[in-house]
Amino acid sequence: MWLLIIWVSVLIWAAGTFWFLFKKPSPFSASSVRPAEPLELDQKKRDKVLKQGFTKEKIPANLDAIIIGSGIGGMTAAATMAKSGKKVLVLEQHDVAGGCCHTFTEKGFEFDVGLHYFGQLHENGLLKVAMDQISEGQLEFVELPQHFDSIVIDDKGKRRDYPILSGRVEMEQNLKKLFPNDVKAVEEFFKVMKLTARKTPLMAILKIIPQWFALFLIKSGIANLISSIFRLSDFNATEMNYKLTSNKDLHLIFSYFFYGVAPKESSFMINALMLHHFKRGAYYPKGGASEIPFHVTKVIQKYGGSVLVRAPVSRILVDNKGTAYGVTVKKGEEHVEIRAPVIISNCGIFNTFQKLLPTEIQTKPEIQSRLDMMRPGKASFLLFSGFDATQEELGITATSTWLFKSNDMDGMMDDFFSMSKDEAPENVPMVLITFPSAKDSQTSQIRHPGKSCMTILTMVNYEWFEDWKDTRVRKRGDDYFSYKQRFADHIFNWACQHFPKLKDKLVYQEAATPLTNMHYLSCNRGAIYSADHNLERFYAEAMARNRCDTPVKNLYLSGQDIFSCGIAGALHGGLLCASTVLNYPVYIDLYLLKKNLKWRKAKETAKLAEKKQQ
Structure with a gap:
């Protein structure tokens, strides 16, 4: 009798699992991927996609989900849900969609703000399959040289160079x-x-x-x-x-x-x-980083959703039962209420729990417990430089350069981050130097002929800039400009030691401090990599507890704070979030699709080999 009950239970479980995994409609399919269209070079047409300003009239009816933040994590979750038949609305506080994938143009130079390059985009790799699905095949990538990174240690005049190859x-x-x-x-x-x-x-x-x-x-x-x-x-x-x-x-x-x-x-x-x-190669989006939000937005629109900018969310609405049911968006002096059964926040755990939730919810022990698992990340400082010269004239390449003043990273970082505000600018111990225009040289010269651009990234303490936190962007005063310029001058001069032709061709420069990152990217304390990536965050138990669902019913988290930092980490955060909200493991569909594509490729290769032999 007991044997029969166990046998029936196993059959029921197996049938349920089969239905759950294979009978639910999949958001992903090989047929949704179509050949990439030519690059859209008309900026007005691009702005119609990337800069759709928020108005009440543009809010889709009968929303299934609202996503706060248009970074890659939010856009991935939104596109996956849209392709699953859900009507979604993505709200972005900046005037252009994309989060760290957006670009800005000044004086004829186009700069990335967060995407430098990423890997695992080889044919039929899981990340490539995911990118193809959320853009329906419209994203193309330039493979960077095999020598994709250089590590340079400037150790008291004893320079050591190490090429890193894929x-x-x-x-x-x-x-x-x-x-x-x-x-x-x-x-x-x-x-x-x-x-x-x-x-x-x-x-x-x-x-x-x-x-x-x-x-x-x-x-x-x-x-x-x-x-x-x-x-x-x-x-x-x-x-x-x-x-x-x-x-x-x-x-x-x-x-x-x-x-x-x-x-x-x-x-x-x-x-x-x-x-x-990066073992299988380093890649950069053909046409620049903004191609990612440009094409993912069009997929969201295709399935009835919208991505609206200049839409700062001021509050997540929670009813007296502790269930999230909507958001308010600040439109001038008005606060517009938008409702949906699912709210997804892609603006980081600290912004979500400490700024957007009602005060009485923020103080709940279960919310504090989630916050205690994380700590704020280090802030970033970026320097954007434009040159009236080609990459050949400047002697630059697509290879990124990582400069270090010592091989003792622990010692360098301890010393630097313990410095006073006045000591820090001339003592930056490490920088990343990257040339976006050289990574996509073919289309860059079409879009911005005769020009090159450079981005330098380093990490700083938010506290060094905190004195100006209550000032307005571009109106922070001469003392602020002088202080950030000390950082800019130091790291630019360091870069010129390795690329001596840069200085004479410099025509534009702008530094982005932690306060800049907070204003344009809504980064908590200016940390573009979001919450700190300390060891404790990656303990197995912490990974199990730090998930997409939250103590607030119907409120979910996406992006870098869910798994890890960077474009790939944020994208996986979006896929994990979509899996949680849909109650369906979309990774299984991606994995099966990847296997199917590999099988097709192997079959095609075998046929070609057979024809050659005939």
């Missing part, structure tokens, strides 16, 4: 050549990197399965038996680097993607994952 085997082989006495350390690092890349999806699954079950797997030790990735998530980068080698130059290479957290406080797993991200 390639399945070339990346590892190159590091072995650069460090012949540390071949074993490089091999061990790449073994861990491979494990991280293959098993990190298990960490993401913790955010989709029921939380009680995820915590049971972790606390019972079953998770550790399933994969060593759950144990690896407990190790900081410095600790693991020293286990591999004592060579501090190699330590720096293993952790060179700085995002405001010293290696001793950051996750070895995440640092390894970042380097692996």
Whole structure:
């Protein structure tokens, strides 16, 4: 009798699982991808898509979801839900859609504000399949040179240059050549990197399965038996680097993607994952970063949704039962109320919980508990420079350059971030130098002939700029301008030491401080990478608890705060959010689609080979 009951239960469970995974309509399909259309170069036509100003009349009727913020995390969630038959509205406080993917043009120069380059866009890779789906095939990418990054250590006049190469085997082989006495350390690092890349999806699954079950797997030790990735998530980068080698130059290479957290406080797993991200190549959007919101917006519109700008959300509406039911948008002196059964916030956990929720909800223990899991991230400082010269005349390439004043990242960062406000500007210890115009040189010269642009990024303390937080943009005073210019002059002169032809051709320059990031990107304390990426955030239990659903019913989170930073991290945050809201694991559809595309490609290749033999 009991055997029969168990057998029937298994059959019911199997049938339910089959229905859940395969009978629900999928938002993704190979047929939705069409050949990319020519680049739209008419700025007026682009503005009609990217700069649709908010009015009451433009709000779609019968909304299924409202998304706060048009960064890639919010746009991915919105497009996925739209393709699932949901009517969505994306609200953006800035005057152009895109978040960190938007661009701005000044004096004929076009600058990225957050996207520098990203990886894993090789044919039929999961990220490429996802990008194709949310844009329906309209995004094209330029593959950067194999030598995609240069690490330069300016150590008291003893300069050391290390090229970083992409390639399945070339990346590892190159590091072995650069460090012949540390071949074993490089091999061990790449073994861990491979494990991280293959098993990190298990960490993401913790955010989709029921939380009680995820915590049971972790606390019972079953998770550790399933994969060593759950144990690896407990190790900081410095600790693991020293286990591999004592060579501090190699330590720096293993952790060179700085995002405001010293290696001793950051996750070895995440640092390894970042380097692996570029193993199959580095890529840049053809036509510039704004192509991403331009095409994703059109997909959202195609399915009845809208992306509206100049729409600052002032409050998330919550009823007396603790359920979110809408938002208010500030339109002049008026606060426009918009209702929907689902609210998705893509503006970060701190903005969402500390600024947008009603005060009585903010103080609830369950909200504070979620906030206590995170800490604010380090702020960013960016310098945008324009040159009246081609890349050939400037001697620049698509390769990004990471400059460091020492190979001791822990020491450098501790010293710098502990400096006084007055000491800091002339003591910046690390910068990223990137030339967007060189990464997409063909279309850049069509759109902006004879011009080149450079972006320099570094991390700073928000507190150094806090004195001006209550001033208005572009009206912060001479003392503010002088202070930020000290940072700008120092890092620009440092860049000119490595690219000496820049200084004579400079015709435009603008610095973006943490306050700039807060104004245009609504970044909490100017942190473009959102919440801090400290080690504790990536513990298995923290990953299970930090999920898209929130203590407020019908309110969900998307973007960088859900999984990790960067364009790819934010995109995965959007996919995880869509999976949660739809109660359907869209990753399974992406995975099956990826396998199907690979099978088709293999079949086509076999046919071509057969024809050649005939």
